[in-house]
Amino acid sequence: MHKTPLILTALAALICGNAQAAVSAEAAATLGTRLTPVGAERAGNADGSIPEWTGGLPKDAGRLDAAGFLSNPFEAEQPLLVITAQNAEQHREQLSAGQMAMLKRYPDSYRLRVFPTHRSAALPDQVYQAIARNARLARLVEGGNGLQDLDTAYPFPIPQSGLEVLWNHITRYRGGSTRRSHVQATPLASGTFTPVHFRQQLSYRDKIKGYDPQNPGNVLFYYKQTVTAPARLSGDVVLVHETLDQVREPRMAWLYSAGQRRVRRAPQVAYDGPYPASEGQRVADNLDMFNGAPDRYDWKLLGKKEIYIPYNSYQLDSPQLKYADLVKPGHINSDLTRYEKHRVWVVQATLKDGQRHIYAKRELYIDEDTWQIALADHYDARGTLWRVGEGYSSYRYDQQIPWMGVEALYDLLNGRYIASGMRNEERGGLEFGFEALAAEYTPTALRNAGVR
Template sequence: MKITKSLLQTGALTLSLLASSVMAAVSPDEAAKLGTSLTPVGAVMAGNADGSIPAWTGGLPANAGAVDAAGFLADPFPSEQPLFTITAQNVDQYAAKLTPGQLALFKRYPETYKMPVFPTHRSASMPAEILAAAKNNAVNTKLVEGGNGLENFEQAIPFPIPKDGLEAIWNHITRYRGGSVKRLVTQATPQSNGSYSLVYFQDEFTFRGALQDVDSSKESNVLFYFKQRVTAPSRLAGNVLLVHETLNQVKEPRLAWLYNAGQRRVRRAPQVSYDGPGTAADGLRTSDNFDMFNGAPDRYDWVLNGKKEIYIPYNSYRLDSPKLKYDEIVKAGHINQDLTRYELHRVWHVTATLKSGERHIYAKRDFFIDEDTWQAAQIDHYDGRGTLWRVAEAHAMYYYDKQVPWYSIETLYDLLSGRYLALGMKNEEKNSYEFGYPAKESDYTPAALRQAGVR
């Protein structure tokens, strides 16, 4: 389903903007590589030279493992053991396939931080209509408004064959996460000694094209709708955030509202963007740290550095197991690395550098984006002095029964304070993600916030 035929009507474009728009779409001959030498979303189909990264053969089938009554997925690789484990003692041997942030974590926690490395499985795929849309996007989608908006875009992944860093980051922003989903997840922000309390969120996330009452003939700048209700602790319970995520947040900024349960009032929330504080995060993340990175890309210059092979968290089914308790996951300094799984994958390396005259607490960010899903796997964040400050790791998993790549847990490690944030845990909850959640446009209006916030 097409979100819009022409999302953004621009007036007189400068020659430089026109040139960047023309370069955004690739030729039909180049797009013909999708599904042949490249996967339908633009990854290299073949494996690497030594076979440590296999060829992509379509991803896991929908019946790759059992799905329990609560929707939790069985590990499709239950008998596999690590090929080796990287520790502070042998890290130099593997440094060429690690990011600066990963190396810094070994240095910060030499006694406890480790990376169990397993055989690589290119497990992810997406529904046929999403793969077809990506191929259409390759020859049709263009950047407008200096790269801050999209034109002629369908559903997900506008630039499966990216030419620059901005196109690559748009693939992460718009990547496929299911049409709609409802989830109850938790967030922990442990102290340096490991003590923590949980914040519980009930999230509803719906792409505009998945609304039950969407008018497909009506042009809209909305990419998706997001509603987040805090259900615990009691001091925060009932507060609700509503976001209308726009495709061009410069021309039409993200629309956000907050319902405060104590005041019983709905207010606009322009601070829910860029480096505004993340919800109930104790100052450990910004608004645009959520989902590894979200929102407008306009404050940074983006450079595509090409691809490299690195060890990234992948197929993290064990970490998502309903047999685990949160206390088994949340530890001092970092999550329990014994529960993690790393694999060697090809990633796109993208560097974002703060533009002159713009402000953000992160002066530079290095992104490492999985080629098979366009999900950011690792992001290193630098402060204004050029010091590596925070390291984000996303423990990816593939919801094979629904054909949706996403994360089991997002972590953001503060190297200076020794604290971190872990978001997305649901191990002790009654249900896993509910994909295909029926939603209407009226569910995502400011008027609906008060009802959503009833304790």
């Protein structure tokens, strides 16, 4: 059973009765006092295994090298324990169903190295101020499939429903805009893989030149992804205009095929449509653990739980490693992953009657300090646990940006998986906070960017 913490009970009387309303001024005032500025519990847990949040890592917690790689501030630490298939039952209460299934599926190789917990996340002051405003003003549109009065990020720091928790993940702060080069692998069960190289750019609406906050429109962010290798895929581009209310105005997406030199609309880049270059190992709304419109599911908030999740995964970003060091048969190399005990929000999504999706049920585990989905379990129509998602966060302390660099989706049935966001062998850092022109995110720009 998922236990909702006492702090939520204490706040319940302060929250307005309407499920689509913002919280009261009195409840909002707990942000930055009893709660952290993003709505997490400031206090540690009863046995001290989760510490108090004291402001997160400082910006000078480590070094940034010339290639844009951050040093690991916890490099000297050793695991407190290692969870394997042999001792998993002792730790079942701190594991997700997906983690238990992975331990059973790969008893000789998959394990969780559990380290001391560090509540690393911190955000710029202006984001904290926006969150405080959102707590009083932001609202779900009718049906919960969009937002009104969103300022920057995290509309619901004191959530009242599963949908509100989900929207915190969808809108979470990622620096406003991002450029990066990264690699994706879809290994065979034997571990053999061909790396696919991407150049990716994301801009939230307030980072588009000429953005008018008095007339924000319905676009939440703009996204462009270009394949740069291998040659058979090089030059293919995906372009997305992500809308706030995707039911009233569905996301707009386009594909450019370098082989055909043609741009076409791509309504299939949504829900369970096949995601380009993923070899069938991921559907469109699997990217970023979950993205897109939530309208096909009923979302239930099950409460909070203390579990082991991927956290402070700096080693997975190390430039001392090759992609072949990370990508192993069945799953990412367990000698390189790091887990910590954190409090997570647990949200269950059940497919609505009359709706269609390859996943009949999903369970999401969302970190309280970042609102990032850390774990995601996916069930098929027969109720069988099918795919297990893990998001390996590594906080960008130099920029004060919670960041999920590498994510993986493991298929328990066919023994394959997809891992994306790797950049160990890339030369060129992550770029955050730049302003972009709207013209960079048009079908015309897509055509120009996709020329081989």
